[in-house]
Amino acid sequence: MIIKRLSRYKDQVKMILNQMEGIKKWQYDFMLDIFGLFLSIKGRMNFLQFGRYGKHCEQRYRGQFEKTFDFMTFNKESILHYASDHQAIAFDPSYISKSGKHTPGVGYFWSGCASKAKWGMEIAGIAAIDIDNHTGFHLEAVQTPNNLETESLVDHYANVLIQRKDDLLCISKYVLADAYFSKKKFVSKLCENGFEVISRLRDDADLQYKFYGQ
CATH class of the missing domain: 1.10.246 (Serum Albumin; Chain A, Domain 1)
Incomplete structure (x- = not known):
């Protein structure tokens, strides 16, 4: 068997x-x-x-x-062939513990489990969520640099998705992300490139109604 x-x-x-x-x-x-x-x-x-x-x-x-392989295309073609048509893109950075000092990209990154920045590595995980079959398919993991000099961390996360938009939009235009990504520069950049962001606001969000004088 x-x-x-x-x-x-x-x-x-x-x-x-x-x-x-x-x-x-x-x-x-x-x-x-x-x-x-x-x-x-x-x-x-x-x-x-x-x-x-x-x-x-x-x-x-x-x-x-040491040689490259296009895992994004491989995973995308697998998903398009075997998954349902009702899908969304999930995006979530993940901290990986790493005690060594010589691994490329190590530094201090936020750990959600520990609720503090810890020494290690971080990957930005991209997955396809198959809503009809209640499962998810890994697409790609992108390592986060430890020294972003020309852009902010939020800009980097947005660019990770935008650089892969041709492949991702073949699967879905909807991006699912947690409350950290409910920021104007993240949402606006993705919407300008054909995506729609589904998220929630932070717990300390201060919402106000526009006053019309009545």
């Missing part, structure tokens, strides 16, 4: 890879192997484990992971 499911899964991966442009034979075979390993390996996944259970040596996996 497990072998049949894995074989069916690989057939689905092959179909999506065949739809993508610019995929060469070596990358096609490697990605087919690595997607199978993602489902097969129990516990921690690293290059040592890939070399132990995969078709290639550890150094081959290290070298291939």
Whole structure:
């Protein structure tokens, strides 16, 4: 049963890879192997484990992971093929604990669980929410830089979505985000690029009615 499911899964991966442009034979075979390993390996996944259970040596996996792969297009094509037509885009940054000092991008980022800034990394997670099937599909994780010099953090978050609007708008124009993103410069920038933002106001929001003199 497990072998049949894995074989069916690989057939689905092959179909999506065949739809993508610019995929060469070596990358096609490697990605087919690595997607199978993602489902097969129990516990921690690293290059040592890939070399132990995969078709290639550890150094081959290290070298291939230094090359780029268009995960956004792969995930988008998978969602368009297997998900329903009733979808929305979810966006939420997530803190990742990291104690080392030499990993690129480490710094102090806000941790919602700890309610304070902590040393580590942050990724901006983008997902597609399938409303009819009550599930979500990962699209892409974008690492947040630790030193934004030319733009604010809110501008950076908005640009992450705008830079991917051609792919995202194929799925949905509705962006779901929490109260942190109920800011004019975030909402306005996304609306100017074809999105609609669904969020809520902060708990300390001060709403006022416009006075017309009566």
